[in-house]
Amino acid sequence: MIKIGEKQKLRIVKKTDFGVYLGDENERVLLPKKQVPQDAQIGDSLMVFIYRDSEDRLLATINEPKLTLGQVARLKVKDTGKIGAFLDWGLEKDLFLPFKEQTYRVRPDDTCLVALYVDKSGRLCATMNVYKYLGTTMQYKRGDMVRGTAYQYIEKFGMFVAVDDMFQGLIPKKECYGGLNVGDELTGLRVTNVTADGKLELAVREVGYLQRDEDADKILKTIEEFDGVLPFSDKASPEVIKRELDMSKAAFKRAVGKLLKEGRIELTETSIRIK
Numbered sequence: 001m002i003k004i005g006e007k008q009k010l011r012i013v014k015k016t017d018f019g020v021y022l023g024d025e026n027e028r029v030l031l032p033k034k035q036v037p038q039d040a041q042i043g044d045s046l047m048v049f050i051y052r053d054s055e056d057r058l059l060a061t062i063n064e065p066k067l068t069l070g071q072v073a074r075l076k077v078k079d080t081g082k083i084g085a086f087l088d089w090g091l092e093k094d095l096f097l098p099f100k101e102q103t104y105r106v107r108p109d110d111t112c113l114v115a116l117y118v119d120k121s122g123r124l125c126a127t128m129n130v131y132k133y134l135g136t137t138m139q140y141k142r143g144d145m146v147r148g149t150a151y152q153y154i155e156k157f158g159m160f161v162a163v164d165d166m167f168q169g170l171i172p173k174k175e176c177y178g179g180l181n182v183g184d185e186l187t188g189l190r191v192t193n194v195t196a197d198g199k200l201e202l203a204v205r206e207v208g209y210l211q212r213d214e215d216a217d218k219i220l221k222t223i224e225e226f227d228g229v230l231p232f233s234d235k236a237s238p239e240v241i242k243r244e245l246d247m248s249k250a251a252f253k254r255a256v257g258k259l260l261k262e263g264r265i266e267l268t269e270t271s272i273r274i275k
Contacts, residue, residue, distance in 0.1 A: 005069030031060040066090045077110045101127035136198030144191045169200040215255035230272040
């Protein structure tokens with residue numbers, strides 16, 4: 001059976017002036033002449049990838065695509081049009097990414113994480129909704145550092161991340177600090193939990209004193225931007241702290257405590273000042 005979107009070994013059943021036909025008595029697909037090995041003979045088997053050409057005809061190629069059916073990969077946007085974008089996936093015909101399958105609008109030269117699927121008309125297309133194409137893993141444990149691609153934000157849950165561009169990960173809403181954006185390639189993610197079914201829960205912030213030092217520096221810089229007086233104290237609401245400093249109230253209080261201990265700031269009921 002000839003399977004679109006997959007690599008498979010097919011037998012040469014007929015030779016013509018414009019190429020060879022691969023398959024069997026019931027199904028055949030053309031491999032263009034320029035891709036046929038010089039010494040190929042009827043009965044030989046070739047490893048090929050099956051897709052559709054610009055006229056929607058099934059075609060075989062010995063070229064290596066950058067992803068196959070159900071896989072996930074980062075592809076470069078070559079162009080955009082009225083109905084979607086076109087991606088470089090290593091074949092002569094670019095891969096179509098419809099607008100409805102984009103989680104954010106891509107532009108030429110962007111790189112985006114996509115999966116390959118077959119649409120209702122039998123054509124191969126790309127989708128940025130990659131959740132169901134990502135796997136699970138037990139190879140990581142709590143405290144491990146990983147990398148990944150942020151591919152979707154859902155207000156109720158947080159930022160969904162493709163860890164290693166292969167596995168299901170989530171930065172919970174309460175951990176979404178640092179100006180995260182869909183499409184970002186993220187490094188330094190810390191595994192905070194591995195669920196029983198192999199999904200990864202993540203944090204973007206370092207643990208312990210390392211993050212506290214970063215947060216303290218950020219607070220000092222912000223106070224300087226406010227001419228030496230921050231117009232709220234450690235009693236400010238979490239919303240104010242997140243808006244002005246993009247950190248949680250707990251992280252803010254830890255960093256303020258460090259600065260107080262070092263004698264670098266003064267704290268009042270309504271403000272924080274540099275000493």
